[in-house]
Amino acid sequence: MPTLFEWTAALNTPRMVRVECSDRLVREVVAKQQARDAYLTARGKAIPDRKRVLRVGGVPEYQELIVRPIQLLHRLGVVTTPPIDNLADICSTWAYYRYLWAFALPDPPCHPAPLCLSTHALAIDFHQKGLMSDQIGVGMAALLMAESFGAPDAADVALAVDDDAWDFTLGEASPDYLFFNEDQSRLFVVECKGTRCGRPAAIDQLRRGTEQLPSLQFQDGRPDPTGLVIGTLLAADSVTVLVIDPPRDSGEGPVESYREKSGERTWRIKDAQRFAATSKAVAESKILSFAGDDEAAYQRVANLQSTRRWESQSGRSAPRETSVVENELGEFSGVSESIPVRDAVRVEVFQGIQRGLREAYLANDRDQIAELRAGLKSRRRDGRVSEAGILEPDGLAAHHQESENESTVRSFALDGTFLEMRVRAR
Numbered sequence: 001m002p003t004l005f006e007w008t009a010a011l012n013t014p015r016m017v018r019v020e021c022s023d024r025l026v027r028e029v030v031a032k033q034q035a036r037d038a039y040l041t042a043r044g045k046a047i048p049d050r051k052r053v054l055r056v057g058g059v060p061e062y063q064e065l066i067v068r069p070i071q072l073l074h075r076l077g078v079v080t081t082p083p084i085d086n087l088a089d090i091c092s093t094w095a096y097y098r099y100l101w102a103f104a105l106p107d108p109p110c111h112p113a114p115l116c117l118s119t120h121a122l123a124i125d126f127h128q129k130g131l132m133s134d135q136i137g138v139g140m141a142a143l144l145m146a147e148s149f150g151a152p153d154a155a156d157v158a159l160a161v162d163d164d165a166w167d168f169t170l171g172e173a174s175p176d177y178l179f180f181n182e183d184q185s186r187l188f189v190v191e192c193k194g195t196r197c198g199r200p201a202a203i204d205q206l207r208r209g210t211e212q213l214p215s216l217q218f219q220d221g222r223p224d225p226t227g228l229v230i231g232t233l234l235a236a237d238s239v240t241v242l243v244i245d246p247p248r249d250s251g252e253g254p255v256e257s258y259r260e261k262s263g264e265r266t267w268r269i270k271d272a273q274r275f276a277a278t279s280k281a282v283a284e285s286k287i288l289s290f291a292g293d294d295e296a297a298y299q300r301v302a303n304l305q306s307t308r309r310w311e312s313q314s315g316r317s318a319p320r321e322t323s324v325v326e327n328e329l330g331e332f333s334g335v336s337e338s339i340p341v342r343d344a345v346r347v348e349v350f351q352g353i354q355r356g357l358r359e360a361y362l363a364n365d366r367d368q369i370a371e372l373r374a375g376l377k378s379r380r381r382d383g384r385v386s387e388a389g390i391l392e393p394d395g396l397a398a399h400h401q402e403s404e405n406e407s408t409v410r411s412f413a414l415d416g417t418f419l420e421m422r423v424r425a426r
Contacts, residue, residue, distance in 0.1 A: 007345065007423045008407040010105040011070040015115035019144065021243040022061040025203075029053045029244055032207040050211045051246035056228065059148070059243070066112055067143060069103040074411040074419040075146070076139030077351065079154045079177065083285035083301045097339065100347065100421075102132065114238040122236060129196050137194020137232040138176070140241055144230060151179040151186045152415045155282035159301075175213050175227070180283075182373050184276050189216055193231035202233040202242055210246050217268045218275075284361055287417055291353040292320040292335030296362050324355065325420070329410065331355045332418045340426060350420040357416040376414050 030053055037047050055061075076099075102121040106113030121132065146152035155178045180187040191213050193205040209229030216225045231242040269275050281300045289297035325332050334352020341347055353361075354376075360368040406424040413419075 004407045004423055006105055008409050010103045012068055012409045013106060014066050014068055014112045016112045017065045017067055017115050017239045017241060019063045019065050019241045021056050021059045023055060025242055025244060026053050026055055028203045029206045032203050048211045053210055053244050053246055056243055056245040065147060067115060070409045071411045072139045072143055073099060074413060075142040078286060078290050078417055079138060079142045081286045081290045083282050083289055083297055116237050117234060133194035133196050133234055138192045140232040141190060141192040141230040144241055145179040146414060149186060151181050151188055153180050153283040155279040159282045160279045178279050182370050187225040189213060189225055189227045191229045196234045199233060202231045205231050206242060206244055213246055214267050218272050219268060219270045220272050222272060287353060287415060288361060290351055290417055291333060292322045294320060325350055329412045333358050344426050346424045346426050348422040352418045354416040
């Protein structure tokens with residue numbers, strides 16, 4: 001049985017992740033595409049429509065990202081939370097309970113040691129390995145988008161396009177998320193992948209991602225969003241994130257609707273303002289739902305077709321009880337969960353949102369939202385962190401407290417969300 005220190009140190013210790021966006025990676029993906037084309041051609045099958053592959057402009061070929069597993073789980077919890085109360089309490093906390101044990105505690109004196117999975121996580125069955133890889137791939141992509149690309153907000157593509165004004169139905173092969181910042185001056189369409197089956201399997205996942213990733217084209221002259229395929233390769237002794245950028249296609253022809261499909265891999269956006277409002281509504285409702293404010297989350301997306309469909313199918317659930325927590329990181333409104341686990345400990349989770357930002361979201365005060373979020377960026381840039389905390393990817397601080405009978409880890413992200421996990425002896 002792990003000690004309380006081992007429980008929390010595995011979540012809170014800074015770890016190193018290698019990020020690769022190299023010419024070598026591009027050549028490997030292109031080779032996979034060519035091999036797949038040859039295989040299909042030999043069998044008389046059509047070659048799928050796809051985009052060519054290039055490196056991401058302005059990004060180093062190789063870089064190191066310092067992360068704490070608690071922040072990876074924090075990002076995964078926010079991104080995978082549905083925007084309305086469709087079992088949101090379970091959807092927003094499952095990542096912590098499922099993967100609390102999944103990361104190894106590094107041996108000193110290497111610092112920071114590579115991020116890697118625990119012995120137990122490495123030993124799970126094949127199907128669970130695939131599920132874990134996909135989910136950690138989403139969390140790692142979200143962390144990378146916030147840290148390296150300055151785009152912490154996420155909206156599910158399937159929800160963001162499910163608007164009556166979008167005369168289009170998504171096919172099976174569509175990307176996962178839109179990532180962006182507050183004013184959407186940074187906007188990305190991202191397909192997330194993850195595997196534990198080695199680099200060849202990861203390269204093949206990236207190849208498949210090029211067949212799923214569309215181009216988004218604004219018709220008002222503003223720069224088109226960037227499309228990324230991000231794959232996470234989980235090895236026994238390291239984690240590597242692979243990033244490619246299929247270039248945008250050029251499309252021609254009239255645009256008659258808010259958004260329409262032009263070819264297999266091009267989505268053309270006529271009303272950029274409505275696109276921004278819809279995608280922001282989804283992202284902000286996920287944040288509010290993460291913090292337990294179900295009614296406010298619902299109101300942010302009440303006009304979306306998908307919201308009405310979900311409500312008609314399952315009805316509305318009873319609101320969750322929220323509370324306010326104040327600590328050295330600030331004042332937060334959110335919800336608490338507690339479960340006993342078999343290792344003679346109880347795991348308590350509080351997840352919330354900075355109180356002032358919550359009030360700005362409720363009022364849909366765009367100026368106040370922008371001001372508060374700019375303040376979060378300023379705090380990080382100025383290096384102001386809490387006692388015993390350090391600057392971390394997508395977080396102002398990660399804080400760790402422990403005593404004989406309990407240990408606490410906290411993460412405060414640039415989107416204003418807050419996560420606290422406390423492990424108590426039973």
